[in-house]
Amino acid sequence: MGKRFVGIIYAALILIIAAGCSTTKPDISTTKSDSLIVAIGSEPDTGFDPTKGWGRYGSPLFQSTLLKRDDDLKIEGDLATSYEVSEDGKTWTVKLRSDVTFSDGERLTSEDVKFTFDTSASNGSAIDLTNLASVSAGPDEVVFQLKEPQSTFIYYLITTGIVPKHAYSATYAEQPIGSGPFTFVQWDRGQQLIVEANETYYGSKPSFKKLTFLFLNEDAAFAAAKAGSVDVAYIPSAFSKQQVAGMRLEAVKSVDNRGIAFPYVSTGGQTDKGYPIGNDVTADKAIRLAINTVIDREKLVEGVLEGHGSPAYTANDGLPWWNEDTKFPDHDAKAAATILQAGGWSDSDKDGVVEKDGLKAEFTLLYPAGDVTRQSLALAASEMVKEAGIQINVEGKSWDELETLMHANAVMLGWGSHDPLEMYNLYSSDFGGVDYYNTGYYSNPAVDEWFEKALNARTEEEAIGFWTKAQWDGQTGLSAKGDAPWAWLVNIDHLYLVKDGLDIGKQRIQPHGHGWPVTDNIASWSWK
Amino acid sequence: MNRTSTLYHDRRHRRWNERSRTFISAILALILLASIGIGSWLLGSSGLSVQLENRNLAPSFLHLFGTDWLGRDMLSRTVKGLWLSIRVGLLGAACSVIIAAAMGLMAATLGQTADRIISWLIDVFLSVPHLVMLILIAFVCGGGLKGIAIGIMLTHWPSLARIIRAEALQLMSTDYVLVARKLGSSRFTIAMRHLAPHLLPQLLVGLLVLFPHAVLHEAAITFLGLGMSPHQPAIGIILSESMRYLSTGMWWLAVFPGLGLLLTVRAFDKLGNHLRQLVDPRHTHL
Numbered sequence: 001m002g003k004r005f006v007g008i009i010y011a012a013l014i015l016i017i018a019a020g021c022s023t024t025k026p027d028i029s030t031t032k033s034d035s036l037i038v039a040i041g042s043e044p045d046t047g048f049d050p051t052k053g054w055g056r057y058g059s060p061l062f063q064s065t066l067l068k069r070d071d072d073l074k075i076e077g078d079l080a081t082s083y084e085v086s087e088d089g090k091t092w093t094v095k096l097r098s099d100v101t102f103s104d105g106e107r108l109t110s111e112d113v114k115f116t117f118d119t120s121a122s123n124g125s126a127i128d129l130t131n132l133a134s135v136s137a138g139p140d141e142v143v144f145q146l147k148e149p150q151s152t153f154i155y156y157l158i159t160t161g162i163v164p165k166h167a168y169s170a171t172y173a174e175q176p177i178g179s180g181p182f183t184f185v186q187w188d189r190g191q192q193l194i195v196e197a198n199e200t201y202y203g204s205k206p207s208f209k210k211l212t213f214l215f216l217n218e219d220a221a222f223a224a225a226k227a228g229s230v231d232v233a234y235i236p237s238a239f240s241k242q243q244v245a246g247m248r249l250e251a252v253k254s255v256d257n258r259g260i261a262f263p264y265v266s267t268g269g270q271t272d273k274g275y276p277i278g279n280d281v282t283a284d285k286a287i288r289l290a291i292n293t294v295i296d297r298e299k300l301v302e303g304v305l306e307g308h309g310s311p312a313y314t315a316n317d318g319l320p321w322w323n324e325d326t327k328f329p330d331h332d333a334k335a336a337a338t339i340l341q342a343g344g345w346s347d348s349d350k351d352g353v354v355e356k357d358g359l360k361a362e363f364t365l366l367y368p369a370g371d372v373t374r375q376s377l378a379l380a381a382s383e384m385v386k387e388a389g390i391q392i393n394v395e396g397k398s399w400d401e402l403e404t405l406m407h408a409n410a411v412m413l414g415w416g417s418h419d420p421l422e423m424y425n426l427y428s429s430d431f432g433g434v435d436y437y438n439t440g441y442y443s444n445p446a447v448d449e450w451f452e453k454a455l456n457a458r459t460e461e462e463a464i465g466f467w468t469k470a471q472w473d474g475q476t477g478l479s480a481k482g483d484a485p486w487a488w489l490v491n492i493d494h495l496y497l498v499k500d501g502l503d504i505g506k507q508r509i510q511p512h513g514h515g516w517p518v519t520d521n522i523a524s525w526s527w528k
Numbered sequence: 529m530n531r532t533s534t535l536y537h538d539r540r541h542r543r544w545n546e547r548s549r550t551f552i553s554a555i556l557a558l559i560l561l562a563s564i565g566i567g568s569w570l571l572g573s574s575g576l577s578v579q580l581e582n583r584n585l586a587p588s589f590l591h592l593f594g595t596d597w598l599g600r601d602m603l604s605r606t607v608k609g610l611w612l613s614i615r616v617g618l619l620g621a622a623c624s625v626i627i628a629a630a631m632g633l634m635a636a637t638l639g640q641t642a643d644r645i646i647s648w649l650i651d652v653f654l655s656v657p658h659l660v661m662l663i664l665i666a667f668v669c670g671g672g673l674k675g676i677a678i679g680i681m682l683t684h685w686p687s688l689a690r691i692i693r694a695e696a697l698q699l700m701s702t703d704y705v706l707v708a709r710k711l712g713s714s715r716f717t718i719a720m721r722h723l724a725p726h727l728l729p730q731l732l733v734g735l736l737v738l739f740p741h742a743v744l745h746e747a748a749i750t751f752l753g754l755g756m757s758p759h760q761p762a763i764g765i766i767l768s769e770s771m772r773y774l775s776t777g778m779w780w781l782a783v784f785p786g787l788g789l790l791l792t793v794r795a796f797d798k799l800g801n802h803l804r805q806l807v808d809p810r811h812t813h814l
Contacts, residue, residue, distance in 0.1 A: 219772065379598060
C-alpha cells in the first residue's frame with residue numbers, strides 16, 4: 001500500500017514539473033515592434049565620452065561627428081558641410097551646418113567643436129592629438145592649426161563625436177548628451193544600455209524608437225538568440241554551423257585580422273621597464289619569410305574559422321590604402337625550403353628542425369589565454385611550419401604576462417582599422433615598444449620615409465599613394481614581400497545572427513572592434 | 529554488534545571478506561593507474577598535434593574517443609590529461625600527508641601551547657571552504673602546475689592532521705610511551721620511534737582517501753582556467769573547452785574525459801574506503 005501511495009505522489013510531482021516546464025517556454029514572436037534588443041558587443045569600460053575614446057568602433061550613437069564614411073568607405077560631411085586644407089597642410093578649415101541642436105535643445109556651435117578637441121587633447125589617453133597646435137572657433141567654422149602637416153588628421157574628424165560645452169561634466173561619460181541619432185536613457189553597468197531615437201536629429205531618423213544593448217558574452221548571446229530574446233547577436237564562428245529558428249546568419253567581411261608579430265631585432269635589449277627585447281631566431285629574415293610562405297592560409301580559414309573569413313596578407317587587406325602587390329602564393333613548402341637554404345639554415349643533425357651556426361630554428365609563440373580563436377590559430381600555424389623545419393612552441397598567457405614577454409617572443413595579435421594611421425603605428429620605428437603596436441621593434445628607414453611622406457600629404461588620395469608604397473615599393477616594404485616583420489594569417493568575418501525580416505543595411509568592411517562596428521549604420525536599420 | 533546486523537552483513541558480503549575486496553580494488557586501481565601511465569607514455573605527443581582535415585570526428589576505430597575541433601585525438605588528450613591530473617594529485621596528496629603527520633605529531637608531543645596553536649590552525653583551515661583557499665593559493669603562486677600542486681598540499685592536510693593528533697595523543701598515555709618519557713627519551717625520539725610506526729596505517733589510508741580528492745580538485749582548478757596554457761591537456765581544461773561544443777552535438781568531447789576522471793577517482797576512493805575499514809573499523813569518517 002505504502003509503495004503504491006509513494007508512486008502516485010511521484011507521478012503527480014513529475015506531472016507538475018513537466019507542466020511547469022512547458023509554461024516557461026519562451027514566446028518567440030515575430031511581431032515587428034519599434035524597439036530592438038541586440039547583443040553585439042562588449043561594454044565600453046570608460047563609458048560614452050568621445051573625448052575618452054567612445055565611438056572609435058561603430059557609431060557613437062549619441063554624438064555626431066564632423067565627417068563620416070559612407071557604405072563604400074568614402075568620406076562625406078556629417079556636421080561639416082565642407083572642409084579645406086591649406087597649401088602647407090597645416091591649416092584645416094571646417095565649415096559647419098547651422099541647423100544642428102543637441103538633444104537638450106541647445107544649438108551646436110563651433111565653440112562645442114573647439115571644446116571637444118581641446119578636451120580630447122588634454123585627456124590625451126585614447127586620441128593622439130599631440131600634433132594639434134590650436135583650434136579656433138569662428139561663426140559656423142572651425143580652424144585647426146597643426147604643428148606638422150598630417151594627412152591622417154582627417155580620421156579624428158571622422159571618429160570624434162562632438163560633445164556639448166554647456167553640458168559637459170565629470171559624469172558626462174555616464175550620461176551623454178549629443179546631437180546623434182539616439183539619446184541616452186539608461187546604462188546598467190555590466191548589463192545593458194538603453195537608448196531612444198533622437199526626435200530632433202537632423203539626419204534621416206532611425207526607424208526604431210528604442211534600442212537595448214545587452215552586454216552578454218558570446219555563449220550567453222548565442223543562448224539568448226536561441227531563446228528568441230534578442231534581435232541581433234554577435235557570435236563566434238564555433239556556433240556558426242547551428243541553425244537558429246527565426247534568425248539568419250549574416251557574415252560581414254572585415255579587416256579584423258590575426259597574425260604573428262615577430263621580434264625583429266636580436267636578443268640583448270631591454271625596455272624601460274626591464275622587459276627583454278629581441279629574439280635571435282625571428283630576427284633572421286629567412287625564418288620570417290619561410291613562415292609566411294609555408295603557412296596555408298586558406299586551410300586556416302576553413303579549419304579554424306569554419307570558412308567565415310579570408311586569408312590575410314597585410315593588416316589592411318581590402319581597404320583603399322592596401323597595396324594589392326603584397327599578395328603572394330602561400331602554402332609552398334618548397335619555396336620555404338629554398339628561402340631557408342639561401343639564408344644559411346639547414347637540418348644538419350636530421351632532427352626535423354633546421355639550424356644555422358648551432359642555433360636551432362625554434363621559438364615561442366604566445367597567445368592570450370582567454371581567446372579560443374587565437375589559440376586555435378597558434379596551434380594550427382605551429383603545426384604548419386613544421387613542414388619547413390621550424391619549431392614553434394605555443395604558450396597561452398594572460399595579457400599582463402604578455403606585456404612582459406611580447407618583445408622577446410612571437411605573439412598572436414589582432415588589428416584592423418579604418419584608419420591608415422594604424423599601419424604607421426604598427427610599423428614605424430617611432431612606435432617600437434609603444435603599447436601593443438610595434439612589439440617587435442621593426443624599423444626600416446625606407447618605410448619610415450614613405451610614412452613621413454604619407455603623413456605630410458595634403459589629401460587622402462595623395463597619402464594613399466605613399467601608404468601603398470610603404471607596404472611594397474618594388475625594393476623593400478613592410479609587407480611579407482619585403483621585411484615580413486609579421487605573418488598575417490586571416491581576416492575574421494564578423495558573424496551576426498539577425499532576426500528574419502530585420503534589414504541591417506549594407507555592411508561595410510568592418511574593423512577590429514568587438515561587435516560594435518555593426519552599429520556604424522544602425523540608424524538605417526529597418527524591418528523589411 | 530547484534531545478531532541482525534551480523535546476519536545482514538553476512539548476506540551482503542558472503543562471497544568475499546573485506547580483505548579480498550580490498551585486494552581486488554587495489555589490483556583494479558593499480559591496473560588503471562598503470563594503463564594510464566603506460567598509455568600516456570606509449571601514445572607520445574603525435575595525437576596532440578593539430579590536424580585540421582580530421583576535425584570534429586565522432587568516435588571510430590581510428591579515433592576511439594573521436595577528435596576535437598582542431599583534429600586532435602581525444603584518446604591521447606584524455607589519457608595525457610588523466611596522467612597529468614594523477615601526478616599532480618599524487619604529489620599534492622603525498623605532501624598533504626607529510627604535513628598532516630608532522631602537525632599531528634607536533635601537537636601531541638610538543639606540549640599544550642603547541643597543541644593549542646595547531647588545533648587552532650586546523651580549525652581555521654577547516655572553516656574556510658578549501659576550494660576557495662586552493663584558488664587563492666594557486667593564484668598567488670602564479671598559476672601553472674606548481675601553483676595547483678602547492679595549493680593542494682597546503683589545503684588538504686587539516687582533516688587528516690586532526691585524526692593523527694587524536695591518535696597520537698592516545699598513544700602518548702600508553703604505558704610504553706610513559707616509560708620512554710620517564711627514561712628521558714627526547715620528544716623527537718618518542719615521536720619518531722614510538723608514535724610514528726603506529727600511525728603508518730592511518731597515514732596510508734589518509735593518502736589513499738586524499739588522492740582522488742586531490743585529483744578532483746586539480747580538475748576543478750584547471751576547469752576554472754587557473755592552471756596552465758589552455759591548449760595543454762589537463763582534464764579540467766578539456767572539460768571546460770567541451771562546454772562550448774556540447775550544444776553542437778559533439779558529446780564525445782565531454783563524455784570520455786568525464787568518464788575517465790570519474791573512473792579514476794572512484795577506483796581510488798573505493799580502495800581508500802576498503803583499506804580504512806580494514807585498518808580501523810571503528811572510525812568511519814575521515
